[in-house]
Amino acid sequence: MRVGFIGAGHIARALGQGWSRQNLSDPPELTYLDVSADAAAKAAEETGASVAADLAGLVEASDVVIVAVRPQHVAAVLAETAPLLGARALVSVAAGVTLEELRAALPADAHVARVMPNVAASLGLGVFLFVPGTLGGQERATEDLFALAGDVVVLDELHFDSATAVAGCMPGMLAMLVRDFARAAVRRGLDGDVARRLAVAGVYGAAAVIAREGDPDAVITSAATPGGMTAAAITAFEERDIAEAVALAVHAAAERAKELK
Numbered sequence: 001m002r003v004g005f006i007g008a009g010h011i012a013r014a015l016g017q018g019w020s021r022q023n024l025s026d027p028p029e030l031t032y033l034d035v036s037a038d039a040a041a042k043a044a045e046e047t048g049a050s051v052a053a054d055l056a057g058l059v060e061a062s063d064v065v066i067v068a069v070r071p072q073h074v075a076a077v078l079a080e081t082a083p084l085l086g087a088r089a090l091v092s093v094a095a096g097v098t099l100e101e102l103r104a105a106l107p108a109d110a111h112v113a114r115v116m117p118n119v120a121a122s123l124g125l126g127v128f129l130f131v132p133g134t135l136g137g138q139e140r141a142t143e144d145l146f147a148l149a150g151d152v153v154v155l156d157e158l159h160f161d162s163a164t165a166v167a168g169c170m171p172g173m174l175a176m177l178v179r180d181f182a183r184a185a186v187r188r189g190l191d192g193d194v195a196r197r198l199a200v201a202g203v204y205g206a207a208a209v210i211a212r213e214g215d216p217d218a219v220i221t222s223a224a225t226p227g228g229m230t231a232a233a234i235t236a237f238e239e240r241d242i243a244e245a246v247a248l249a250v251h252a253a254a255e256r257a258k259e260l261k
């Protein structure tokens with residue numbers, strides 16, 4: 001599979017890193033294009049990819065074209081790409097740009113999908129929200145492509161923004177909590193580097209255990225011995241209504257998707 005990225009920023013690089021990991025038996029061939037030649041060169045260097053000279057060259061070198069520019073740049077990119085696309089698949093990873101908007105900007109028979117990745121794709125641990133759109137016969141191959149870098153969840157577009165708020169935004173939201181756990185340890189006298197190391201290693205191991213169990217409640221039950229330290233922490237969380245704060249964060253992220261373009 002040949003994959004061409006329009007845009008070589010954070011998410012395009014994360015995807016490229018995921019797809020160029022050592023242990024993949026049949027890694028895709030990657031090509032980058034960016035308005036910044038330096039950005040494309042940097043992405044290509046770290047993933048063993050090629051750099052396209054222009055948009056026509058990028059599309060020509062691709063079976064799947066991934067639109068990885070910021071939402072406000074998508075319309076301009078689609079206008080330029082539309083006459084070049086032919087039967088190739090186009091996948092947009094832009095937040096807030098609907099399938100209907102993508103289709104309206106492309107020929108009626110274009111093969112278009114939306115995917116929402118997250119940066120954990122770089123480690124092969126991504127979550128991909130996948131709206132197959134009009135991929136038709138290319139749906140399976142496209143799903144398999146993303147599955148090389150993580151877990152693909154096929155989704156109705158109706159739920160896309162809410163799902164994005166949980167999966168796409170999770171690395172940033174969780175990083176904030178990890179930082180705050182480290183700060184809490186510093187407030188109790190720990191050295192900053194030690195505190196950060198404990199918080200990072202703690203979340204890494206905890207995430208692996210939660211993933212293995214598949215049920216957060218089961219982990220809470222096993223970790224929170226009645227009368228113990230974790231139980232005291234959970235009670236403190238509940239008294240401050242952390243569940244409500246999380247719900248508000250997810251709501252804010254999902255609503256923001258409507259204002260992005």
Ligand SMILES: NC(=O)c1ccc[n+]([C@@H]2O[C@H](COP(=O)([O-])OP(=O)(O)OC[C@H]3O[C@@H](n4cnc5c(N)ncnc54)[C@H](OP(=O)(O)O)[C@@H]3O)[C@@H](O)[C@H]2O)c1
Pocket residue numbers: 006007008009010011012033034035036039068069070071073076077093094095096116117118119168
């Ligand atoms: N970052 C994430 O974790 C994440 C996760 C999921 C989805 N997304 C989505 O992915 C998209 C990109 O996000 P990002 O964080 O990767 O943004 P980013 O780091 O700003 O990367 C976008 C890149 O595209 C370039 N660009 C702009 N117009 C272009 C054009 N016409 N042709 C080629 N390149 C062009 C930009 O150059 P300039 O900077 O010079 O404009 C920039 O280098 C967004 O739509 C976002 O919603 C991001």
